[in-house]
Amino acid sequence: MIEGDPLSSVLHIDLSRRRFCVVNREQLFENHIGGAGVAINLLKEECPKGANPLGPENPMVFAVGPLTGIFPIASKTVAMFKSPHTGNLGESHAGGRSAVAIRMAGYGAIVVKGASSTPVYLVIQRGGVEFRDASALWGMTSVTAGRAIREEEPSAGNRTIMRIGRAGEKIVSYSCVVTETYRHFGRLGLGAVFGSKKLKAIMIAGKRSLKVKDAIQYRKTYQEIFQSLIESLAMKKYHELGTAMNIHSLNELGALPTRNLEAARFELAEEISGERFAEKYLGRRIACAHCPVSCIHLATLREPYEHEKYFYKSRAICYDYEPIYAIGAMTGISSINRLLKLLEEIELLGLDAISAGVALAWATEAQLTGLIHESDTAGLRLAWGEHDTYARALRFLVEQPTDFYRALARGVDHASSIYGGEDFALAFGGNEMPGYHTGPAAYASYMTGMRHSHLDSAGYSLDQKSCLSGKMQSAEELADDLLSEESWRQILSSLVICYFGREIYSTKVVLSTLRLVGYEFASDDLLTIGKETLAAKHEFKKREGFDFKKLRIPKRVLEIASPTGQISADYISDIVDSYYSKI
């Protein structure tokens, strides 16, 4: 790295003692680049074995990379922590202004440990950390808390405000952290870790210059990357209709999980397609800091007040493929208007939209099949498409008035272990499934991916390839593909490059950008670091009790035909076994 680059500064914050210090970790960033590579090493150092995910000993690590603030779309922040949802590795990435703000404040990583006895929020700037009283913010929605801090604190335009809603305060194990109102550390329960530490929000701000090796070459390389980001067809889908365009294509394919995967096609999918959203509701598109793509799609929802004539409430609600799948198709909701109201509720409460949607879908089926009753649901009769009931159920999930909601607030794996219905509890490794019923590779990737996410190794795209070619690969070949994809993605997430730009940041481009920030790597070095990072994540999982042999395949996914045909449990298991034998 370049001498004097503030990237090597790691800010340590202790909430229990209300202190902070900065430690220079140049070697750490030299060896592991940044982002995921650095975060997993800091997590291993800071998190004691067997730590209680909701105890003060659980650290939260936020890391950015050497390209952040220097090249476009290196704009993600990688958060790592011990997950209260799965009990092992918690890893979640968010964009917004978070990464640029951390880099501009002069840090490569931030570690937050301890727990406050009273609600606080943190203000992190160049000079260090201020601990602010958050008693008045406790209980607020994520949106109101963000607004209050926005008005109270300086540096508009150069800051990120990460905050939780009520779900994090109430320790829902899949509560999220919201940043810049519309981006999220969505998965695996970072919000609950904030809540357990009585930490309502973190504001980070800064503005500084960063050096590069060769100014002329820098401008040239920058221009080339910028141009391909704007012009490339690979980015077009994110740019125009956004990820919501997948609703139509996955439904056509027969891969859109519907009503808790009772079907893989939603007969009303066109009503909630990306095209329909854009035509009727798209109000504004926005971007993360230092990304020209503007993939964030905001719908405008205008509603009259019932008791006041000519008074309207207009607000902006973001949408993407995954929330539409989880809150729309999975619950059988086919009206955009109603779907948006539920998405708004989820945003205000600060829940992970995927897990929340899958939880509602499981609960609906559990009630319809008589596993749970109105005494469990606090009087609600959950039914497909009943959005008002779902809105109330979401609030109950957070406030937890009954044992049933207390159980469901820990996910469908946990709830089904008490109430039954494991066969249709759609979670893998404890994490609720994303919206791709494409075939065995997708399911294998939910089981092998270190985050149990479709983003880990994109198994869904391998399924789509085998659909197109009509040829099924062997389990071993698929395992190899998943492993090499996931390894390469460790490099991207160590550089904190958004995966949407993965086709632009080829190995060659990555190496040339790295050279300009003082990293002399060859492509083999990258492969090695990618594998090491992945192995380190796996080690951490194993250390915290993860055992791939205990992974469960819910029967439901085997009953419903996928685009690749009926899915065989043995075939998935073969892929999974082969993957773990190689890692």
Added chain:
Amino acid sequence: MPADSQAAPTFGKRLFVIDSELCVGCQCCMFACSRRFGEAGLAKSAIHVRSAGGVERGFVVIVCRGCEDPPCERVCPTDALQRRVNGGGVFLNMDKCIGCGNCVEACTIGAVFWDEEMHKPTICVHCGLCVGFCPYHVLELRQVQRGQQ
């Protein structure tokens, strides 16, 4: 633009915000501005984009308007800010500047920025580098006539 201005002699180029509703808040213009000096980051940006009170309300794009009678120039105690001969606005003579910050205070629209590392103001020179890095056509570098605002 008034019809009779066609005949007026042009007066140089100036940066304009065409439509801030098109702005997506990516701040690529700010990064471009900082690259003028071969640096990355944001310390030297003479253009600023912030939300209009939350990103859902869109963005405010702050650029120098190239005043013909610039308040920043009037308050400079060392004549470090000089009116540009063409295009309106000022240029900064770093050697003369004592970093008092009067100009930052004086700019009504907040378009004089502060370089915290140099302790000097950052002044837009209307070079238009940012325009090429705004894919949404929020910005434009235009010929202006004297008296046009």
